[in-house]
Amino acid sequence: SNIIIVLVIIALVCAVILTLAATFFAVKENEKVAAVRDCLPGANCGACGYAGCDAYAQALISGEETRANLCVPGAADAANGIGALL
Numbered sequence: 001s002n003i004i005i006v007l008v009i010i011a012l013v014c015a016v017i018l019t020l021a022a023t024f025f026a027v028k029e030n031e032k033v034a035a036v037r038d039c040l041p042g043a044n045c046g047a048c049g050y051a052g053c054d055a056y057a058q059a060l061i062s063g064e065e066t067r068a069n070l071c072v073p074g075a076a077d078a079a080n081g082i083g084a085l086l
Contacts, residue, residue, distance in 0.1 A: 030061060032061045032085070033054075033057045033058055033061045034057075035085050036057040036060050036061060036082055036085055036086075037053055037054060037057040038081075039074070039078050039081030039082050039085065040056065040057065040071055040074055040078050040082075041053070041071070041074045041078065043073045045072070045073060047070075047071070047072040047073065048070035048071050048072070049070060053071075056070065056071065060082060060086065068082040068083050068086065
């Protein structure tokens, strides 16, 4: 009986610590990057010259000199979606 109480207390303390850690160490993502990434097919093939769809979306949003039509798997659909967002 005492062991159960101790385990419940440990579980509650761990839950509080994890909740606080998730709150204080959360990384906020740029909503524009997420929106551009949603236009891409998610193949992460590197055909655009970037490490994957996330890197390509970040480059487009950051103002790096790149084009919106570099995604080979997404073709015109991806380029049109990116163009509409930017």
